[in-house]
Amino acid sequence: MCIRDRCSSSTSDAHREEPALQMFEDFPVGTRLPMGPYAVTRDEIVAFAQEYDPQPMHLDEGAAADSLLGGLSASGWHVCGMMMRMMCDAFIHSSSSQGSPGVDFVNWLAPVRPGDSLTGETEVLDARGSASRPHIGFLKLRTWLQNQAGERVIESEYSVMLHRREAA
16 A cells, blocks of 8 residues: 555565654754655645635635735645645654644745745754653754755644653
8 A cells, every 4th residue: 555655565565573663762962854846736726725725826726826915826835734744754753743833934935836836944943851741851943844845845843752862
């Protein structure tokens, strides 16, 4: 079965051990995690907009050309979803992530257009253990994405919770 670039075979899976999940301690301050590429399509931009953000600049090239964005572009919320997918593929799926208590900020810096190829990076800014849950650690992360021209399109800071190897 294949989901994006993650493929498995029932024959080989029976004889292969799953790699250990990365824990809180595996992400020291300063760690940089590359992400992407992610190919953006017109169809996905319009489909997301039809369902969740049906504004003209996300649905119709003509209306979008007359908008502040100057052409068809992905909803900012769609770009957040793309970023989340890229984070999952890059490090969350292989970690002991327990979710996030919230996002400090999201800045949409430039339009994301059909045909863009997004890459990015997540950096660990801070790491601390939980005072109330000693088996959990908090990482403060900064993530940004850029298009194929090297123009940053989004940046965000947030915290994630991961299991610790041993309670503090």
